[in-house]
Amino acid sequence: MSNEKFLGIAILLFIIYIGITTYPKLDIVSGFSAKSVASGHFIDGRSLEIIENGDNYIDNVRLATNEINEQDIFVISSAFGLKKRKAIYREGLGVTLINDDFDETKPYLIPKRTKIETNLSFPYGNLEPKDSLLPEVNYEKLNLAVGDAFDKKGEKIKRTRALLVIYKDKIIAEKYEEGFSKNTKFLGWSMTKSITATYFGILQHQGKIDINKPAPVNEWANDERSKITLHNLIQMNSGLEWEEDYGTISDVTKMLFIAEDMAKIQLEKPVAFQPNTHWNYSSGTTNLLSGILRRQFATHQEYLDFWYSSLIDKIGMHSMLIEPDMAGNFVGSSYGWATARDWAKFGLLYLHQGNWNGEQIFDKSWAKYVATPTPTSNGEYGGHFWLNAGGKYPDVPKDMYFCGGFQGQKIIIIPSQDLVIVRFGLTEDEDFDFNGMMRGVLESLRK
Incomplete structure (x- = not known):
């Protein structure tokens, strides 16, 4: 030849x-x-x-x-x-x-939003944060730690777009990459999962649901999946089959980029393990939870409104938008948008154990629940929140827990330090030193 x-x-x-x-x-x-x-x-x-x-x-x-x-x-x-x-x-x-079958001319419902104007400053109102210096903060150290989280001019290594540090309810540091600002809306990716789970805490606080009972999924009533509880789903150890691989055609990529009804994909999966024995991170589980939430309401309008009236608008996250799939389910796994300050309010809600300026949004015990390690997760995951209980970040207190999303989006909550840190960017742990960034912030607090 x-x-x-x-x-x-x-x-x-x-x-x-x-x-x-x-x-x-x-x-x-x-x-x-x-x-x-x-x-x-x-x-x-x-x-x-x-x-x-x-x-x-x-x-x-x-x-x-x-x-x-x-x-x-x-x-x-x-x-x-x-x-x-x-x-x-x-x-x-x-x-x-x-897709090609979607009817763009069909009328659709939108959530009813309520924006309450107040004369309070951030975080409880719409006014700018009060300009005050805290004596226990070493601002020189803090600004060095925050500045070091961003690329020098011409670099594309750390790729941080926003970093916000809130201590004792006060913004003590706030920095944005050029072209971004306090008004920029950022996609939280999987940080949205933590918001989705919170609605079950709210419903439980209202006495309308019990997460320890079997998940209200009629399709599972006559098979082994009937043993799966909402608690199992929230901790991501239901035992349901799921492949979370973004580098190939997998359950998660088919769900996010092909499926019409994202709530159905995990619902239709068989059991691979007994519940509470095998932790498996699953965006499908979160979208199933969004679908279960929808079934708690008599109408689609009530479902749409609940996401905003019970949480998002109630705590002043007015820039936030949760996007739906073709079937009208909120894509609770991935598609939440808001400014860094509004995302920070969600972190503060958990820092204060569900209390928002005097009103209890969910039980104090719920904040403890989501920060409790899921069995077999090696202390890395709780109730739709990531944890530091296993010491992944060695220079950070083990009570730290966080909402985490693709490309290193994070709302970091450190109860023992009265601290919330919000970071948006385009790099994960492998390329961005989160441990070092948090260590630098913590070292700036004189305690």
Whole structure:
């Protein structure tokens, strides 16, 4: 065989291999890109350039081509001209990634929002934080620790976009990357999971649900899944089968970028382990919980309103938007947007054990519950919150727990230090020294 013929066969086989392994992933690539561009642009006003060079600068995703339609408020994305996907923006709901069967002309409901104007300063009102210096804070050390969390000019290593430090309810440090500000709305990704779980704490506080009873899922009534409790789901140790792998076509990528009804994906999975014996992180479980919440209300409107009236607007997170799937379920696993200050209010609610300026939103015991390690999680996970009980961050108190999201989004709660730290960026633990950042902040507090 001639070298030319051998080379030709080798190239053909390579093309076939790439086609077999890559082509099915293009739906995921273009779907991710369309959703990301539409949300970043229509919710936060980011330019296509900022999104493509920042939010979407991820292997494979950055290869997508994106077109923004300003007039009809949607985005079309494709990968190499193939697998075009569409994401639409609807006022009051945010962005939804849709398929060809979705009826864009069909009327839709939006949550009723209530914004109460007050003359109180942050965090309990709409006024700017009071300008005050705390004698126990070494501001020189603090500013060095905060500044060190950001890249020097021209670098793209740490990629922090926002860092907010709140001590004794006061903002003692606040810094943003150029192009971002206190008004920027940030996607929390899986930090949204902690918000979703909180609604079960609220309903339990109201005497409307018992998390220790079997999950109210009629489809499980006559099989072994009937033993799964809400507690098991909230701790992510239900035993249900689930694959959380973002690098391939898996349960989670099919759910987020293909499924019409995201609440159904985990619901339809079989049992792989006995409940309470095997911790397995699952975005599907959180979206199932969102679907279970929907079933607690007589109407879809009541479900939509509850997310805002019972928590989000009640504690003044007025910039927040939780986006829905095609079936109208809030994507509680991933799609919450808000300013850094509003995300911080959620952390403060937990720091104060559910009490918001005198009103108890959930029982004090709920804050303890979510920070209690899930069996077999090695002290890393609780009730839809990540923990430091296992000492992952060695220079940080073990009572620290946090909401965590893709690319290093974090709301860090340290009860023993009366401290909340909020960080947004584009880097995970492997590339950003969270332990060092928290250590620096803690060392600035003279105690």
